[in-house]
Amino acid sequence: MKKLNRREFIGQGAAGLGAMLVLSQLPLGSMANGASGDKHPVGFQTYPIRDMVAKDFPGTMKMMAGLGYQLVELCYPVGYADAGFAPLVSVKPADIRKMIEDSGLHCPSCHFGMGDLTNNLDKSIEYAQGLGLSQMVCPGLDVREHTISANKEAADKYNKIAEKIKSAGMLTGLHNENREFSMVEGQLVYDVIMSELDGNLVKMQFQTAVITLGYKAVTYFNKYPGRFISAHLSDWTADKKQAPIGQGVIDWKEFFATAKTAGIKNFFVEMKMENYKDSASYIHGLLG
Numbered sequence: 001m002k003k004l005n006r007r008e009f010i011g012q013g014a015a016g017l018g019a020m021l022v023l024s025q026l027p028l029g030s031m032a033n034g035a036s037g038d039k040h041p042v043g044f045q046t047y048p049i050r051d052m053v054a055k056d057f058p059g060t061m062k063m064m065a066g067l068g069y070q071l072v073e074l075c076y077p078v079g080y081a082d083a084g085f086a087p088l089v090s091v092k093p094a095d096i097r098k099m100i101e102d103s104g105l106h107c108p109s110c111h112f113g114m115g116d117l118t119n120n121l122d123k124s125i126e127y128a129q130g131l132g133l134s135q136m137v138c139p140g141l142d143v144r145e146h147t148i149s150a151n152k153e154a155a156d157k158y159n160k161i162a163e164k165i166k167s168a169g170m171l172t173g174l175h176n177e178n179r180e181f182s183m184v185e186g187q188l189v190y191d192v193i194m195s196e197l198d199g200n201l202v203k204m205q206f207q208t209a210v211i212t213l214g215y216k217a218v219t220y221f222n223k224y225p226g227r228f229i230s231a232h233l234s235d236w237t238a239d240k241k242q243a244p245i246g247q248g249v250i251d252w253k254e255f256f257a258t259a260k261t262a263g264i265k266n267f268f269v270e271m272k273m274e275n276y277k278d279s280a281s282y283i284h285g286l287l288g
Contacts, residue, residue: 015051040287041279043071045232047111050075050084052273053236057088057096058237061103069282072105073230076127078120080112093130093147108266109135110169111175114142117161123170134267135229137163137173137205140180141193149186155196162201172228175205181215194224203229203263207270211250212240220255221262228262231272242256244275246282257288 044064046053052060061072072097077088098246100107107142110133116124119140120190128136129156162172174197180190194204204227206217221228246252259267 011202024234026146032112040284041070041106041266042068042283043073043109043261043266043268044069044276045073045082045268045281046109047083048270049073049273050080054084054087057091058099058103061105064276065104067277068284069276070105071266071268072100072107072139074107074110076110076116076124076130077110078123078127079116080111092228097131105135107131109133109137109173109268111137111139114138114140118142118157121161121164125165125170129168133170135171135173137175137230139175140177141174145185146179146182146189148187151184151189151192152196155193159196159198159201160163162198166201170201171229172202173205175232176207176210178210178213181210181213190220197203199224199227203227205230205232206262207232207234208250208255209234209236211248212236216250218251218258221258221264226263228259230266230268231259231264232268234269234271235274235285242272242275244271244282245269245279246286247278252282252286278282 027120048147049064051059052063064072075083077084077091081089097107110128112124112128117136117238124136138158141151141155141158143150158172158174165172174193175191178264182189186194204224206220206228208217208231211217217231235243235245235250235252237243237248243246267283268285269276271279
């Protein structure tokens with residue numbers, strides 16, 4: 001996940017008031033969690049707004065629901081403590097789940113660092129089950145060096161991790177960053193990883209930000225049908241500046257039309273705070 005600039009959160013009272021004001025302007029059903037009529041629930045990733053999450057978790061969840069979101073993707077607090085999630089480390093996953101659901105949201109997915117999946121897999125799985133997850137996603141392979149053989153070795157290790165996660169009743173996802181869309185020894189690293197991963201065990205989470213490198217999500221949705229589980233959505237202008245979904249260069253009609261072929265179950269917007277509301281509005285308007 002990309003490190004993004006974010007606004008300073010100004011306290012629980014302001015968050016609650018802001019959410020109430022936003023809610024009064026939203027159409028009926030826009031806060032649904034999928035059970036009250038939304039055909040296409042839209043999610044958000046917590047990493048860009050981790051300062052807000054840390055200061056007022058339930059208030060932030062309610063605010064994001066008020067902006068039109070139904071799903072949330074968390075970051076494992078233990079593994080992401082140094083990144084800003086430390087205040088949630090001592091909170092039981094069942095309590096976090098309750099706060100999420102009380103806000104009208106649902107949490108199907110969470111990011112777990114490779115260190116936690118390698119060294120503390122049982123503990124990570126236990127946390128995921130307590131949170132009620134259906135998906136455990138890693139933000140990238142642990143590659144010892146940027147070579148083809150090292151990437152294949154790392155992918156093979158991840159297959160073994162995914163076997164244990166599958167036996168625990170959940171799906172395993174792998175998120176891409178820019179590194180996977182680089183050329184090594186004449187090969188695109190993403191293709192190398194896809195060839196080595198077991199598609200029955202590991203599904204991919206596609207980050208659309210690689211459009212800034214010239215790579216389109218639909219190219220890989222068509223190339224690897226059924227190999228994906230979710231996507232991180234962001235839009236970008238021709239000069240590589242972040243823009244709300246629908247205001248950049250990505251063809252979102254094409255994207256969502258192809259997502260079904262890819263096998264994608266969830267979409268998580270991951271952007272600067274100021275882009276979340278317009279992005280949700282656009283997606284709901286596009287998908288109906």
